[in-house]
Amino acid sequence: MYTKPDKPAEDMDAAVCGDACGTMPACAPLAVPYVPFQQKEPKKYDHTEALENGTLFPGLNLPFHLKAKAANVPMTPLSELQALEFVLVELGLYLDTHQDDAQAMELYRQYAALEKEGRARYEAAYGPITQAATAQSKSWAWLKDPWPWNYQEGGDK
Template structure:
C-alpha cells in the first residue's frame, strides 16, 4: 500500500531518514585548497563524520589539480557567501582566490592550451580540438587516432 499524504504524522511505510545540516558560523575555520578538495568541503565544521573519502587519495598534483582546487574553493566560498553576505573577510578571500584562479588558468592555457571552448577565441586560430586534452597530459599516444 503506497504512503498517502497524512496530517503531519510519519506513516508506517515511510523510510527512516535523519537529515542534519550543521549551522555554519561566520568566520569559520577553513581547509587549505588541496585539503578542501580531498574532503569535499572548504569548512572543517561541515565535514560530516559519515562521509567516505574513498577517492581522496586520487586527487592529483600539478598545474591542473591546483587549478581544480582553486575552482573548488571558489565554489565553496561562493556558497558560503550566499548565506553570509556580511562576512567581509570571506569576501576578501573570495576575491583573492578569484584572482589566483584567473592567473592560474591563464598560465595553464598559455602552456597547455584552452580549458574551455570559449578560451579558444583568445588564440590566433581555433585550437579547441587539438590533442592532447588536459586530462590526457602525460599519456602515451599511439600513431592511430591518438588513443592511449
C-alpha cells in the same frame, strides 16, 4: 532516549559549540525544518586540502566510515587550477547564505585573483578552457585532445 541537559541551553552553547557546531534560534516557530546555521568566520582548509576533502570547511567534513580518509590528489597544473576554482565554488555557496561575512568576501577576492592568474598560465601552456579563450590561440585549438573525460594513463597534464 532523550535525557535532559543539566545546564540551560545558553550555557551549553558556549561550553561545547566548536567549529563543527552551528547556531539555532533561541525561539523558533513550530512545524518548519531547522538546520543549524554555520557560524561566521569558520575554520578553512587551504585550496589543495579543500579539493581533497570535497569541502573548504573542516567543520562540514563528515565522511563515511568506508572512505574516511581524504583523497591524495597529485598536484598537476590542471589539479592546481581545479583546487583554486573549487574554493571559489565552495565560498560562493557559503556567501549565498552568509552575505555579511566580510572575511569570507575578502578570501573570495584573493582566490579569484589567484584563479585568474592560474587560468591564464594554464591556457598559455595547454590550450583554451573556454571556446572564447581560443581567440588567444594561433589555430582552432578548442578541438585539441584530451577532452575532460579522456584521461589517458601517462598522457595527462
